[in-house]
Amino acid sequence: MVVRVAIIGASGYTGGELLRLLALHPYVEVTVATSREYVGKPIHIAHFNLRGYYRNLRFSKLDLDTIINSADVVFTSLPHGVSLQYVPKLLESGLRVVDLSADFRLKNPESYRIWYDFEHPYPDLLAKAVYGLPELHREELRGAMLIASPGCNATASILALAPLVKAGIIDTSRIVVDVKVGSSERGSNPTIGSHHPEREGAMRPYEADGHRHAAEVIQELSLLAGRIVNVSLVPHSVGSVRGVLASAHSWLLREVSDIDLFRVYSELYSKEPFIRIIRGVPPGYPDPKYVIGSNYADVGFALELRAGRVTGFAAIDNLVKGAAGQAIQAFNIAMNFEETLGLKLPPLKPA
Amino acid sequence: MVVRVAIIGASGYTGGELLRLLALHPYVEVTVATSREYVGKPIHIAHFNLRGYYRNLRFSKLDLDTIINSADVVFTSLPHGVSLQYVPKLLESGLRVVDLSADFRLKNPESYRIWYDFEHPYPDLLAKAVYGLPELHREELRGAMLIASPGCNATASILALAPLVKAGIIDTSRIVVDVKVGSSERGSNPTIGSHHPEREGAMRPYEADGHRHAAEVIQELSLLAGRIVNVSLVPHSVGSVRGVLASAHSWLLREVSDIDLFRVYSELYSKEPFIRIIRGVPPGYPDPKYVIGSNYADVGFALELRAGRVTGFAAIDNLVKGAAGQAIQAFNIAMNFEETLGLKLPPLKPA
Amino acid sequence: MVVRVAIIGASGYTGGELLRLLALHPYVEVTVATSREYVGKPIHIAHFNLRGYYRNLRFSKLDLDTIINSADVVFTSLPHGVSLQYVPKLLESGLRVVDLSADFRLKNPESYRIWYDFEHPYPDLLAKAVYGLPELHREELRGAMLIASPGCNATASILALAPLVKAGIIDTSRIVVDVKVGSSERGSNPTIGSHHPEREGAMRPYEADGHRHAAEVIQELSLLAGRIVNVSLVPHSVGSVRGVLASAHSWLLREVSDIDLFRVYSELYSKEPFIRIIRGVPPGYPDPKYVIGSNYADVGFALELRAGRVTGFAAIDNLVKGAAGQAIQAFNIAMNFEETLGLKLPPLKPA
């Protein structure tokens, strides 16, 4: 049994990571990989690492009819606002879609007006889409035809906070997530901010007056809490290539112990195949360095009772659990495959 | 006119940085540089960069009598708890002391019990010591005989928050400073955490359940506020070599505008020789990358009204404004020198 | 069918990499992992990345009897001079040994006196050992009981030069290999040279007056050439974590074209499962960055006819093709397994 997969937007970092991981998936054949820049060229011209893989595949231009004829499932890795031009027709033609843009992540059309500054043309699809975070939506994902794969900063932020919010032990009116991200998060196009001499060794806040991924985090945590949760995201560029660390700072509603917190995290995550709780073992707290290349999210927490503060941490590889890996995990669930297929690679250490 | 300076603990990174900067100070001659490891060896054996400087100086072992005879001012760069074994005698002998450890930073002896777990033997010296942050204590520093030079994380945290606290516009019961630090902060001794394969590309929280530098921050901000300010510090190791970025997250007591905040920062800092307010110019927010090698602190802020959050930022070179440079700035003030002597070097870019 | 594998010296970087790769090997069960430092502790205490793998395995102290009873094959990852204390007994007991030290790499006992400064006690085993570079010794490796796995600098140097030497087109009396290596090459123990502030951004020659791995390179290339080949290795530490690039500079005996050189490389390598020739495609020349995490060696060359110079390049991940991966490749051949088992993971990009 083989599922035919098309990747729209296959020459960027997320596209490359889908290709890297799907190369090891026993039930997937990638039949289409679109790219505007590399039409007709072998995969390894964009993804040097993949020389030796996908010998029979070349980049093609985006043509929906071709895709509809040659694929069962489509992963769309396109800029925000572009995905929604293609997704409806793919769905109508009976294809399953895993969309890695933000175009179908928010349930409330109004949120698109607020955070993305446009009128969403398909409110019905927003209702139908499943937010592709298996840890919170596994059941809805089974058989889902439209999966909205979460943003990387949002994934780390939600995973760091979900147990605290669900347990009702923090003040949900004041949460700030200080996010640190590697340079691959901004994609494969060079900019002055990503120019090596300017980026290496940086510690630089960006979009610190309001980051769009907060919309997803607020939506998901509010669902968990049963009321509006006020979350700010403050992202920072650091000199790593891969990785997101979310340090989610919050204030306790009541005194808790370290063991209480461990229980709270364990309840939600102990059966999760890709969550590892870091407590009392080296390196002390989650560090994305130790999940690089893998679909793991390492989570943990720190309690400072004197100050009434608890910080939840989550560390992911932005291109794997923060993008391609999580999309494949959701795809596996939707297809009724074993959830970890193609995702069993251990992280690198040292990375 | 020449001031004879001794450096106790001169072979570590802070000692090296004192030597680098004092080499350019027109009124200073370094007459003693102590080191346990390098006794009798030329300076450049420890500080390769300084080959060609200090040709007539060699490391010597710590001998208080020698120092008293050959120096007017002593910079002590020793581990916490060690400085206080030497400082009293140096003061008694009439020498001026700039201490870079934590031993004289806290006014309240009780704080040493809480944060450093020992009984401070010289409460009288605590009363006499001046906290060496020129931006808050310039007048007290003039003529001061004992200067307690601030910690690097504390310096960045205080500079980021002081304007907000002074203006009374944030809730002082809930402030969390998310600090990012380069690897040189932990000094020149190799450890597993500083081993290059483990540190490069890291984003790793440490002492996240309570960092000692918070004691200084609380002390200084409480003085400014006129009441106890509750601050948590959550430091993170990142892959840079130099630099501290403090992202100080707080909540507004009342609605303010971006211009209001700019005024608040300008009021406190516009005449400061080493503070630069970053607002509306590239790179957008303070980044330690653009102060490397210099005594500058770049400060800025971000306002997210929707969430009621304001974040103050401060970026410093941990070894300069966070250690040696700030100590020399305070020394200049104490000596009635021009405050910027020896500290006029622009930062490197790219660094 | 399962092969029981013991790893002696399992807590270092090479040990960790063996564990990472063997976790994906369909026919291997790791039954013993020795470590002096971590006796009794779970694998993930040393190898944080492997949390979730090897749940039933703990580090044990080195005990040959235990190993003999519970393993069929032993990978020894020990310092030079230590392996040879254990290997003979393991062989006598009928176990197959893949030794990752230098102890059995050189055929001529005299070479140990010259390069390693000791009298080798087992000249018979030197005769019996197979140098574990599949590209040159595949046939001898089939069924081999003692495999001497090559050094990482040697692997890159030999792979860069073998086609040129075999084709007889370069002057074999004057070859210099300028090697660049990442920080993981020196292992997991912190030293001043590996201290992050000192290593990050470094470009630092070491052992530039004679590097021991040259002995292996000379041995292997002389075999190929049928006469003594004079090779110098000049290694340089750079700021990467993983990776070795060998730039092997040599002089032409006769004029050749770029196409001639491509043929020379293709003849030797076109059927190799882990060699990729980089010519006329991005990124232009081999760069270890694009083999990270994988067993690939990317090779290439550059011709400057004006100067009569040809440079062969080879890029590997020092911990994979330079250590653990190559050892497993040789093990697969020795066991008559498919050569690529457990080694099919594509490299990361970006890494």
Added chain:
Amino acid sequence: MVVRVAIIGASGYTGGELLRLLALHPYVEVTVATSREYVGKPIHIAHFNLRGYYRNLRFSKLDLDTIINSADVVFTSLPHGVSLQYVPKLLESGLRVVDLSADFRLKNPESYRIWYDFEHPYPDLLAKAVYGLPELHREELRGAMLIASPGCNATASILALAPLVKAGIIDTSRIVVDVKVGSSERGSNPTIGSHHPEREGAMRPYEADGHRHAAEVIQELSLLAGRIVNVSLVPHSVGSVRGVLASAHSWLLREVSDIDLFRVYSELYSKEPFIRIIRGVPPGYPDPKYVIGSNYADVGFALELRAGRVTGFAAIDNLVKGAAGQAIQAFNIAMNFEETLGLKLPPLKPA
């Protein structure tokens, strides 16, 4: 006494570095700084590090008449082939020119045809220009009106080899310089090769089949040797931001000792204000890491008698001794200033 200086092409990295260093020069006032991109904007908009310096200077567009009226000396930091459009008129108008491009470095017009593929229009100026390497051309630089400042790779290569070539102890028909360079060498414009995710951790050869800077190296060393010296340059991009290390590999004509070599280097360099010979002291060999921010060139050598090989090393900061600093050093000599004016800053450590 103040010299009025104009900088043409002041918004790039070399322009920024000229501004950083000239800010500390006691006899220089920068009156013009041209830039196409930043016309009318303050200096710190391009050079964030320089906020607080040059408060009265703004970028202007390139206008020769303005420059002629307001400057005595011009530093031109322009792409190759562009400088020569402006330099002749500036010289005619009596201004002194320090040109940082390659346009006037080669004496033989024919060399421009070979290496730069154009017909040089001003052979007379080539004859008049002085190659601005003080270590070899100090006397000619005094009073020089046109200084051709050397390339960074060429500077390091020449400094590494000059003593060996001058002493006549190496075979000058076969020399290969393996050069490692940081990312700032390619300037401030982002490209895919300088994109942080692709550049960080790289070890990547470029222009390995013939690098143009070889022309300068051959010219200068041939002058020293009194006959044609055959040198190849093979540059490699590594993950540092600043720094060039030249490892110049050559073969001995006769047996020499380590002390002989030390004498050879000392004879040429012992009185040089910016050359430091590294021998028998940490870090063992030159490493650009320990000259960062300064005008020093650290040089050294390694001898492998067994192989008949000697390698000369030189480590510089590509933007200082490899560009702006060296240009100022030559300017100081031309002006009869003390040679080290504005260049006394020690390197950073750690950098």
